[in-house]
Amino acid sequence: MLAELAINNVGVIPSESVEFSGGLSVLTGETGAGKTMVVFGLRMLAGDRADASRVRSGAAEAAVEGRFSTTGMADAQRVAVEEIVSEAGGQRDENDEYIATRVIKSTGRSRAHLGGRSVPAATLKSFAGEMLAIHGQNDQLRLVSPEHQRAALDRSDDTIADCLSAYSECYATWRGLARDLAQRTASRREMAQEVDRLQFAINEIATVDPQPGEDTELQAMIRRLQDVDTLREQAQTALVALDGMEALGDGGFDEQSSASDFLGEASSALSGTEDPELSQLADRLEELTTQLGEISGELGMFLSTLPSDPQALEESLHRQQELKSLTRKYAPDIAGVVAWKAKAEAKLASIDTSPEALEELKKKVARAEKKLKAAAKKLSAARARAAKTLGEAVTEEIRGLAMPKAEFQVVLEPCEPSPAGAENVEFRLAAHPGATAQPIAQAASGGELSRVMLALEVVVAQSQSSTTLVFDEVDAGVGGRAAVEIGRRLARLAQRNQVIVVTHLPQVAAYADQHLHVSKDVSDSSVTSAVEDLSGERRVEELARMLAGLDDTETGKAHATELLATAARDKDSFAEP
Numbered sequence: 007m008l009a010e011l012a013i014n015n016v017g018v019i020p021s022e023s024v025e026f027s028g029g030l031s032v033l034t035g036e037t038g039a040g041k042t043m044v045v046f047g048l049r050m051l052a053g054d055r056a057d058a059s060r061v062r063s064g065a066a067e068a069a070v071e072g073r074f075s076t077t078g079m080a081d082a083q084r085v086a087v088e089e090i091v092s093e094a095g096g097q098r099d100e101n102d103e104y105i106a107t108r109v110i111k112s113t114g115r116s117r118a119h120l121g122g123r124s125v126p127a128a129t130l131k132s133f134a135g136e137m138l139a140i141h142g143q144n145d146q147l148r149l150v151s152p153e154h155q156r157a158a159l160d161r162s163d164d165t166i167a168d169c170l171s172a173y174s175e176c177y178a179t180w181r182g183l184a185r186d187l188a189q190r191t192a193s194r195r196e197m198a199q200e201v202d203r204l205q206f207a208i209n210e211i212a213t214v215d216p217q218p219g220e221d222t223e224l225q226a227m228i229r230r231l232q233d234v235d236t237l238r239e240q241a242q243t244a245l246v247a248l249d250g251m252e253a254l255g256d257g258g259f260d261e262q263s264s265a266s267d268f269l270g271e272a273s274s275a276l277s278g279t280e281d282p283e284l285s286q287l288a289d290r291l292e293e294l295t296t297q298l299g300e301i302s303g304e305l306g307m308f309l310s311t312l313p314s315d316p317q318a319l320e321e322s323l324h325r326q327q328e329l330k331s332l333t334r335k336y337a338p339d340i341a342g343v344v345a346w347k348a349k350a351e352a353k354l355a356s357i358d359t360s361p362e363a364l365e366e367l368k369k370k371v372a373r374a375e376k377k378l379k380a381a382a383k384k385l386s387a388a389r390a391r392a393a394k395t396l397g398e399a400v401t402e403e404i405r406g407l408a409m410p411k412a413e414f415q416v417v418l419e420p421c422e423p424s425p426a427g428a429e430n431v432e433f434r435l436a437a438h439p440g441a442t443a444q445p446i447a448q449a450a451s452g453g454e455l456s457r458v459m460l461a462l463e464v465v466v467a468q469s470q471s472s473t474t475l476v477f478d479e480v481d482a483g484v485g486g487r488a489a490v491e492i493g494r495r496l497a498r499l500a501q502r503n504q505v506i507v508v509t510h511l512p513q514v515a516a517y518a519d520q521h522l523h524v525s526k527d528v529s530d531s532s533v534t535s536a537v538e539d540l541s542g543e544r545r546v547e548e549l550a551r552m553l554a555g556l557d558d559t560e561t562g563k564a565h566a567t568e569l570l571a572t573a574a575r576d577k578d579s580f581a582e583p
Contacts, residue, residue: 007504008048008138008474009103010073013391015065017043018526018535025539029519030500031070033508033537034548040535041508042523048506052138053131057117065227067337071107072138073099077475083285091530094129106130125453132493144476149433149459150447156431162466163392166385170427173381177425180374183248197357204354207336213346221329224322230312231319238312245305248298266302269295275326347576366406382428386418389429393418396465402460403495408488409454411438414461434456457488464495467503472562474504489513497577512552516573546570 012023049068107119276288392418400414411437434443497517550562
C-alpha cells in the first residue's frame, strides 16, 4: 500500500506531504484546486512519460516521492516486488518501506530512484505494476480495446494464468517450427545455393590447410630467407672473433687469435692468486668465459639452422600467396579464416534441404500443432468458465449502479492461434434482458463505462489484497442513487485493498475512511494548493459544500451529518469481521 506521498513544485502545489491510511481515502476540492496533481504524481511514480508542463511555473524541477509498504500483500506479489527492487540494487528503508522517487526537470528530462538507487523509468513501471492500479478517463477508453478486455478476463480467474503459460510455450514451439518449415520450403533453391557456396569455401580453405599464426611465422621466415647471406656472414664473423677458427675454401681451417684465447690468458694469469680483489676479478673472468662459450654455441646453432635450400624462399613466397588469397576472401588474418571455416561448417551442418529432412520437419510441426490445440482447448475452457462467472458477477454489480436492467456479457469468438490464445474476447452490454448485446464501445456512455470499469474492478479485486487502487473521477456523469452505490462499492473494495479516489460526489466522499481536502489559495503573484486531512466539523463542512455549496448553513451541515451517519451504518453492515 501507499504509506506517504510527497509532492514538490507540481502544478499549483509548491510543497505538500500526505500520509495515506488503509481503506478508502477520498480527495475532494473545488475544480482546479489541484486534486489531479496528486494522481499525476502517482502516475509519475508509475513510470509514465515525464511531462515538463506539470512543473510549477518558475521552478527548475518537480519532484514526487512515494513510500510503499508490502505488509499484508500476497506472498507471490510481495516476492515479485522484492525481486524488482533487489535487481535494481535497492533496498528497504529503516521503516521497512520502499521509497520511489521521480524528478522532472523543466527542460523535460527526468530521473528515477527506487530503494535508494538510480533506475530507469521502466523499472518504476514494473514496481508500480505490482503496487498500484490507476484508473482514469483514459483508462476507461482503454477498457474498450480487445487486449484490455482479454487481460481483465484473465485477471478474474487464477486458473487461467497456468493455462495461458502452458499455451504460450506450445505456441512459441509450434510457431518456430512452422516458420522454419515455411522458410525452407519457400527458399529451397536459395538454401541449396547457400550449401554450394559454403561447401566451396570450406573445401578451398581445407585445401590450403592454414594453421593459426602461420601467416605471422611465414612472414618472419621470408624476411630471414631474403637476408640469409647477410645473416650468415654476420654470424660467421662473430663466431670467428670468439673462437678464432675460420673455414678455408679447400676444406681446412685458418687459426686466428680469438676473444676466447685472450680471455683464457687473462683468467690463467689470475688463477691461484691469494689477493681478495684479484680473486674476485678471476671469478668474474671465469663467468665471462662460460657466457662466451654459450654464445659461441648459440651462434653455431644459428648458422646450422639457416636455410641453405635455394628453393626455400620461392616456396615460402608461394605459400604466403596462398594464405593471402584466403585472407582477402574470408578474414583479415589466418586465425580469422580458421574461425570462419568453423562457423561455416556449423552452419552447413544445420542446413538440410533433402526431402527426408523436410518430411521430418513436417512431422515435428504436426506434433507441435497437436500439442498447441490441446493447450488452446484447455485455455479456452478456462476462459469460457471465467467469462460466464465474470459476466454474471459484473451484471449484478452494474444493476446496483443505476443500470437495473442492463446485462453484461463476456463473449469469446474463436480465431486463429495467436500468442494470446485461440479466441478473441469482447465485452458486450445489453440494455435489458432479451435485447441484442452490443460491444460496450457502442452500447455504453461515458458514465456507464465508468460504472462497468468499477464493477469489473470490484469483482476482480475479490481475490486480491493490499493492492492500491486509484480512481481519478471515474464517477463523472453519475449522480443520485448511482452515486451512493458507487460509494458503497468503493468502500467494499477497500475492505481488502487500499482505495484512493478523486471525486466531486458527496455520496462517495461520505464512505471514506480518510477524507483529504485540496484547497487553492490565489494571491496577486501566485496560485498555491494545500492538502488537509479532514475530520469532525471540517469534514461535515466539506460535505455540505459538495452537496449544494451550503457549507456555512445549518441545513447543509445537517444534510452532511445525515449522509455520514447513513454511510457509516451501511459500511458496518458489510464490513468483514
